[in-house]
Structures are given as C-alpha cells and as structure tokens.
Amino acid sequence: MQILTFEDGPFAQNTYLVLCSDGISAVLIDAGAGTGKALDRVEAEGRTLEAILLTHAHLDHIDGLAEAKRRASAPTYLHPADRVVFDHGKANATMYGLPFETPPPPDHPIAEGETFSFGGDEFDVRFAPGHAPGHVIFVARGEPVAFVGDVVFAGSIGRTDLPGGDLKTLMESIRGQVLTLPDGTRLLPGHGPETTVEWERRHNPFLVPQYGGEFA
DSSP states (O other): OEEEEEEETTTTEEEEEEEOTTSSEEEEESOOTTHHHHHHHHHHTTOEEEEEEOSOOOHHHHTTHHHHHHHOOOOEEEOGGGHHHHHTHHHHHHHHTOOOOOOOOOSEEOOTTOEEEETTEEEEEEEOOSSSTTOEEEEESSSSEEEEETSEETTEEOOOOSTTOOHHHHHHHIIIIITTSOTTOEEEESBSOOEEHHHHHHHOTTTHHHHTTTTO
16 A cells, blocks of 8 residues: 655645555545545556545535546545535635535445545545534554544644534544544544654644553
C-alpha cells in the first residue's frame, strides 16, 4: 500500500490517495481540492478507483467530490450522522464566498466498527465525533497508519465551534479512538503534516493538560 498526499485549496486540505497492494486498485480518502490531481495519478497508473471514503462532510473535504463522481464510478461512503453536514455544502460554500459544485449524495452509509477491503488492503472504521457529528477515522490493518480527518492534528485538535461540534465529545473521541492506537501509528490528518500517536500523547498541548501523564 502506497499513500500519496495532495494538499490544495483555500483551507489547505489533505486529500489522500491509497494505491492498493494489488497494483490495480486505488482508494480516495476525503475528496478535497486536491482530488483532480489525485485522479490524474490514478489514471496515469491505469488503476481503478474502488471507493471514496469520507472522514466527514465539511465543505473542504467534499469540494472535489463532484469532479470525482464525474471522472470515476467509485461509490462514496459517509457516516449517516454527517449527512446533514453534507447537504449544507452549497450553503457553507456561499457563506465563505467559494464556488461549489453540489455532488451526488453518498452511495453507502459507514457503520462504526465495520471493515473495508479494497485491493488487498483493509481499513477498520472507528467512530470519532466531536468535530463533526458523523466523523470517523480509518485505521489500516497490517500497517501502522490511521486517517484521522480533523479529529487531531500535529500539535493541535479539531475545532468544535461549527454546527454539530462538541469539545467534550471530541476529547473523548481522541482518548478512546486515537490515543489507544499503538505508539508508532502514523496519523494522517485533514490538514498539515502527519504525526504519530506517541508524539501527540506526549507533546500535544491540548491533550497533555487534559490527560496528564495517563498516556505518557
């Protein structure tokens, strides 16, 4: 499994492309502004896009989804608790003065605890609300990698002042779904550079005061 990052757009959002182990499949995780470049890579390698997995449906994570659905037949997966966020994409874009093409609705709901298998690679779903009501993270099996969306960043955490956000819920999600992963797990966030579970557990200024030395 090879993971490529495409950072783009006014929110500098990370779109992730997973080139699957079978050599012919690919998976898109969060269809942000870098989606076009990610799809160019899929086409250049002659791969088939098998799925579009959304950690959540905030504007910056779906503003490339319409293009993805035009260029590929891959189904979109989203937790149903984030459907209301998805449906407000156009209104949110208008509020920020940004162009937005409304994408087709999600094809399949994501369920907490399910496992996806694409091209010989597997991803476990962990429900992690707080930043968004239906936020999930995708944890790769067999490799120490987790796609954490906007739950936690390198040295920071997701904002909770948007509709459906809640700080207490977010902190519980980080504690239960992120910090319980092995120390060496790479955390690939929706914005900024990657980090690791161990670094955030020991150094993240939003987490250390909250949990003290419990996870150190």
